[in-house]
Amino acid sequence: MPERPGPAAWPDMPAATGGVAPTPAPRPRGSGEIEVAAVDLGASSGRVMVGRVGRDVVRLEVAHRFANEPVRVGGTMHWDILALYRNVLAGLRSAGPVASVGVDSWAVDYGLLDSFGALLGNPVHYRDARTEGVLERVTQRLGAERLYATTGLQQLPFNTLYQLVAAAGSPQLAAAHRLLMIPDLIAYWLTGEIGTEATNASTTQLYDLHNRAWATDLMVDAGIRTEIFAPLREPGTRIGPALPELDLPGTPDVVAVGSHDTASAVVAVPATSENFAYISCGTWSLVGVELHRPVLTEASRRANFTNEGGVDGTIRYLRNVMGLWPLQESLRSWGSPDLPGLLAAAAREPAFRSVVDVDEPAFLPPGDMPDRIAEACRRTGQPVPDSPAAVVRCIIDSLALAHRRAVLQVQELSGRHIDAVHIVGGGARNALLCQLTADACGLPVLAGPVEATAIGNVLVQARAAGVVGDDLAALRLLLRQTQEIVRYEPGRESAAWRAAARRVQV
16 A cells, blocks of 8 residues: 555645635544544434544444435425534434534535524525526536536536536525535634534635645635635544534544545445445445546546545545435335345346436436336336335346446546445445446456444544544555455456346446
């Protein structure tokens, strides 16, 4: 593994700017262990985990798990941010005294604060329909080439840029004094300190990837007020102590981590060399490689690959794939049946009977997913799945095909050879998906850790405290020594996978 890359590995990339210099977290030395708390907010659930980390231990315990259910009001889908914050506090109180707290969440969504620091309304959900057609208008105005050359981001209709353009003229946006991404909003409520962590900022399509600063020229040309954006801070920065009035045990420090959940998850990939692909698999599958420089070629832009900031100045070069969302929505439609039994039945279904492109826009909104899958099969002249098990097999086969496409493309576009694929996150529990991904890619799949995001979160905190090694290679070695990893070898049916891929052009 290479040494910690950092800005020095990218000489034309100056330090992040934004108004204040980051204050490094204190780094007491010693060979002991530390207990920290990871607040990990996912798109469908949240958790507060207590992590014990030392030079030969990484162990997590659940302090509190809770649902994250959107609320539709007046035709707009919102996050129930106050319920999330209430559960965060409940989890931190259940966790007991810890040295520090780190917060991560999904990307792109934000809250707006007025000049007194009060929240101006519940954050809008990225799946809300308000951004329909906005991407096309903004791209026509600013140019797809310019957007990609500046931000390196995949064109997704819910990126923060398009959300803000969609909100133009609204009273809330007009009254906004600050915009904070979701983890930074929680950190603000915990500490009273304003700032935006860089890995999440890099997902907004308003972040200058070259200068590691807000892309203010882009904001101005898009009609977005630049002054609402907070100073940037890097993972490992001490944000401040928890406010005394919160009455948290031990009044822990809050430390910036890779606050985009995928940034934390990639820290926890237990790779042995640079030649790995990762799939951070949950509601979304983030499929990519870890690089020292972005890939900003025209071929990369046309393939809709994204360059996001990672911990230690790395680049997460990846493609967003729909992930387990179609399965989650199908289970909800069926009344949440027994998933292990359903997956076992799906494994007995014929392979490739019906496959769909899981990245079709039709599968993005919530709703009756089995009906949409049936419609996609009818439209493409394939058999309509006639049972829940058949629907699940269609979803898993199709997701493995999407993983295959992204893994093949990322090698071609980045020039990085891949020896193995690491699946981390909730999808690492899905043995059928892991085996089919190995078969589809023709590469070994190493599954685990399941709680990769929380582990990456606690490792960055432990490193900031001086308890574990200084570079990502040291953190990943520690993971290989302490975490259970399951290996899946690929089968020999590559021709069948190629034929299936041609059916959905993936």
